[in-house]
Amino acid sequence: MTGMIERLPGWPTLPDLFGWVETGLPGAHTIPGLHGIRVEEHLADGTYELRAELPGIDPAKDVEITVTEGAVTLRAERSEETTEKHRTEFRYGTFARSVRLPAGAKGEEATAEYKDGVLTIKVPVPETKTGTRTIPVRHV
Template sequence: MSNAPVRRTWNPFPELSDFFDSIGGFRPTLGNNIIRVEDEVADGRYIVRAEMPGLDPDNDINVSVNDGRLEISAERTDKKSDNGHSEFTYGSYRRSVTLPRGAKDDDIDASYAKGILTVSIGLGDTESSAKKIEVKKAD
């Protein structure tokens, strides 16, 4: 089990959820269309958990990998009727996570239970391949 931190690339436009979390308390004004995630490296796997309550994993959730990024998206539609009154909610959700070096895009499992999507991705060689280059004197 590795306790090494996961490397992330710097993004000049952080996720809105991270921005609003950092200034505290403004998140509810955006509604519920933000996917909150946590990630870790454990037992040679990169694990991402996404909070996505009330969704049907067969119809509402899409998970894909594209150019070293894990893409999670979902669409929710909900209609409630009670005594002649009806109300509906809908929204689309999307979150993208940069995969760590060595992530194997052919070794991915995803499961959904109790409102949490868990995606587990196998990791290969993550050791640095630094190499010293000899500088030759030109004539």
Template sequence: MTSLLPRTRTMFPGLTEWFDAAWPFGERNLVRIEEVAAEGEYVVRAELPGFDPEKDVHVAAENGMLTISAERQARKEEKGRSEFRYGSFSRTVALPRGAETAKIAATYHDGILEVKVPVAQTEATGQIEIPVKKD
């Protein structure tokens, strides 16, 4: 959602974040994602700049759901201010039917996590022919 208030010169800077939150008091999605369904593959891309993918990022698939979680530890600074967000972040999306969770692959490049899930082709559904027996 685009904020209705300008981010610069705001008398109450925290107020702009409140307007950007899910309405009215829902969870903030701090991990932004893209989902693309292509033939034979489902791809989820997540913006995770500044995370160490080997230590801070986890991907899990269970019960038809894909969960991407990450954690950023706060650093103690004596002076100054920070608008960085610290703590645990998580997003969960439903996997498509036929998702082969044992073959999921993930890569991380330039702050973007890309998770590729192979999807088995399912048989087409449609009209079923009914043979008629003739006496």
């Protein structure tokens, strides 16, 4: 070897490893061409907030948000508009992410807004009372 690192057959390259950080382990996506969406979740003051990183899209045309069976699903599409063939590191295509909502979340009352490339979804989550309850016993 003359100062070069030899890649072992079957071992991923360094860029492949960084790709796993962004997209998950190989085989994690079941739909070819589908990319993940980076999200942050926060629950405070009776509101569940989901923030999704979606720069460069038109939220009115390119985003679909659905709530079913206790989960919120985001789907977005970004199309490429270049005329020359060159290397790009931006991702184009369909992006999707499903996130489980907290117990008791009122998905039908969810709201969404888009600002500076970040989509924010807010879902009310009423606080549940966890106090002790005494059950009277009836004598029959």
